[in-house]
Amino acid sequence: MSEVPGDLRYSNSHEWVRVNEDGTVTTGISDHAQEQLGDLVFVELPEIDHEVEAEEACAVVESVKAASDVYAPIAGTVVEVNEDLADAPEAVNQDPYGAGWLMRLQPSSVDDVERLMSPDEYQEFIESE
Amino acid sequence: MGNRTPLYASHKAMGAKLVDFAGWDMPIHYGSQLEEHHAVRRDAGMFDVSHMTVVDLHGENSRDFLRYLLANNIDKLQDAGKALYSCLLNEQGRVLDDLIVYFLTEDNFRLVVNSATREKDLAWITAQAKAFDVQVIEQPQLAMIAVQGPNAREKTLSLLNAAQHDIVEALGLFYGAEVDDWFVARTGYTGEDGFEIMLPDTQAAAFWQALAEAGVQPCGLGSRDTLRLEAGMNLYGTDMDETVSPLVSGLGWTIGWQPETRDFIGRQALEAERAAGPEQKFVGLLLEDRGVLRGHQKVVVGDRSGVTTSGSFSPTLGRSIALARVPADIGERCQVEIRGKLLNAKVVRPPFVRHGKAQIELD
Numbered sequence: 463m464s465e466v467p468g469d470l471r472y473s474n475s476h477e478w479v480r481v482n483e484d485g486t487v488t489t490g491i492s493d494h495a496q497e498q499l500g501d502l503v504f505v506e507l508p509e510i511d512h513e514v515e516a517e518e519a520c521a522v523v524e525s526v527k528a529a530s531d532v533y534a535p536i537a538g539t540v541v542e543v544n545e546d547l548a549d550a551p552e553a554v555n556q557d558p559y560g561a562g563w564l565m566r567l568q569p570s571s572v573d574d575v576e577r578l579m580s581p582d583e584y585q586e587f588i589e590s591e
Numbered sequence: 592m593g594n595r596t597p598l599y600a601s602h603k604a605m606g607a608k609l610v611d612f613a614g615w616d617m618p619i620h621y622g623s624q625l626e627e628h629h630a631v632r633r634d635a636g637m638f639d640v641s642h643m644t645v646v647d648l649h650g651e652n653s654r655d656f657l658r659y660l661l662a663n664n665i666d667k668l669q670d671a672g673k674a675l676y677s678c679l680l681n682e683q684g685r686v687l688d689d690l691i692v693y694f695l696t697e698d699n700f701r702l703v704v705n706s707a708t709r710e711k712d713l714a715w716i717t718a719q720a721k722a723f724d725v726q727v728i729e730q731p732q733l734a735m736i737a738v739q740g741p742n743a744r745e746k747t748l749s750l751l752n753a754a755q756h757d758i759v760e761a762l763g764l765f766y767g768a769e770v771d772d773w774f775v776a777r778t779g780y781t782g783e784d785g786f787e788i789m790l791p792d793t794q795a796a797a798f799w800q801a802l803a804e805a806g807v808q809p810c811g812l813g814s815r816d817t818l819r820l821e822a823g824m825n826l827y828g829t830d831m832d833e834t835v836s837p838l839v840s841g842l843g844w845t846i847g848w849q850p851e852t853r854d855f856i857g858r859q860a861l862e863a864e865r866a867a868g869p870e871q872k873f874v875g876l877l878l879e880d881r882g883v884l885r886g887h888q889k890v891v892v893g894d895r896s897g898v899t900t901s902g903s904f905s906p907t908l909g910r911s912i913a914l915a916r917v918p919a920d921i922g923e924r925c926q927v928e929i930r931g932k933l934l935n936a937k938v939v940r941p942p943f944v945r946h947g948k949a950q951i952e953l954d
Contacts, residue, residue, distance in 0.1 A: 501625040503904035504883045524883040526624045
């Protein structure tokens with residue numbers, strides 16, 4: 463059973479979003495997504511200051527099996543990426559909501575976060591897939 | 592629902608993630624492909640390969656038939672039980688499949704061919720066999736379990752009865768033996784020592800369970816692929832198929848050119864190709880930049896190009912590796928295009944890993 467923390471919002475492409483106190487948002491891929499992908503061996507993240515559209519493919523996670531795109535859950539500007547993943551991509555498998563975060567965005571509009579799925583909605587979504 | 596091997600229920604019970612493979616529901620992993628890979632390199636792992644097609648040839652002309660059917664020379668097999676790897680070619684010298692053939696007796700040879708090519712192979716072999724009056728009999732009642740790794744032999748031997756034990760322990764590399772209604776061979780597809788065991792489907796689940804209790808890690812097709820890639824072993828349908836010859840697939844060593852009088856299917860075409868000099872060759876690549884090589888990526892060599900046929904992250908080396916078909920005069924370096932970027936790679940000679948150890952320079 464995948465973990466779906468109650469304090470996050472979720473996209474239908476399996477990214478999670480956490481709103482930080484400074485108004486930025488941190489994103490990563492869900493526990494369900496990492497389970498589906500299997501052992502990750504490489505993560506390619508966007509450049510700092512890159513402006514992303516919602517649902518834009520902006521990062522790539524590669525498992526032993528295959529490469530998969532990661533989509534920006536909301537529009538914004540990349541302000542930080544998790545550089546530790548270059549040497550430890552397995553953190554995404556081991557701690558997808560913590561040490562395995564992918565990037566931090568300055569959202570174009572923080573209201574966009576509310577349009578994403580709630581934890582209950584996401585739970586239902588992955589069960590229906 | 593796909594075809595199910597006799598171990599389907601065992602896989603479910605052991606938590607396998609199942610995927611479709613050539614029409615079969617097969618385990619891709621049981622939790623972690625990487626851990627399964629390492630288990631085979633460091634200890635012992637087991638694979639359900641019951642989906643593979645076992646075909647027995649019967650008839651006194653079996654050897655004459657195989658002398659004609661196979662690109663490798665069946666006369667290399669003179670001792671009972673000895674195995675040979677060979678390509679099955681068409682008249683154009685292109686690869687219909689690759690297979691292992693075991694010499695059991697002069698009127699009984701056993702072939703193991705790929706499941707994805709089962710129907711094509713059976714039709715081809717049966718059609719060619721007619722002129723030799725050889726019977727082609729599939730053995731679908733046989734399950735097959737591969738036990739591989741430095742401790743695979745010891746763990747397998749511990750489960751055999753006294754009569755089986757002595758015969759199996761004495762097997763040399765690339766030899767097999769019939770033991771009661773089992774056939775045990777010291778062969779594999781990982782670059783490690785071990786056995787491939789064919790046994791009646793009714794006995795498969797109990798033996799699988801016994802292996803698990805002896806500490807053999809169940810492994811899925813995911814780790815089977817990364818292990819064979821590290822071992823520099825080709826995968827049919829990916830590294831070679833009906834559009835290419837063995838000469839550009841790293842399989843020139845499997846062609847039995849001698850004696851020149853042996854007429855085998857595809858010989859004329861191969862002779863012509865060899866005389867002209869193939870324009871491509873098959874090499875290994877080691878990625879020097881960060882990223883992951885996959886099959887079907889463009890290999891850039893100056894103003895010419897080639898293509899990767901399979902690629903992955905190598906768990907043993909901690910680096911990305913690939914097999915590739917490239918211009919024959921490629922030097923020591925090339926570039927591979929990944930998502931629009933050109934990344935640097937070194938050209939190496941497979942295998943990448945054998946018996947747990949790197950076979951290439953990583954710097």
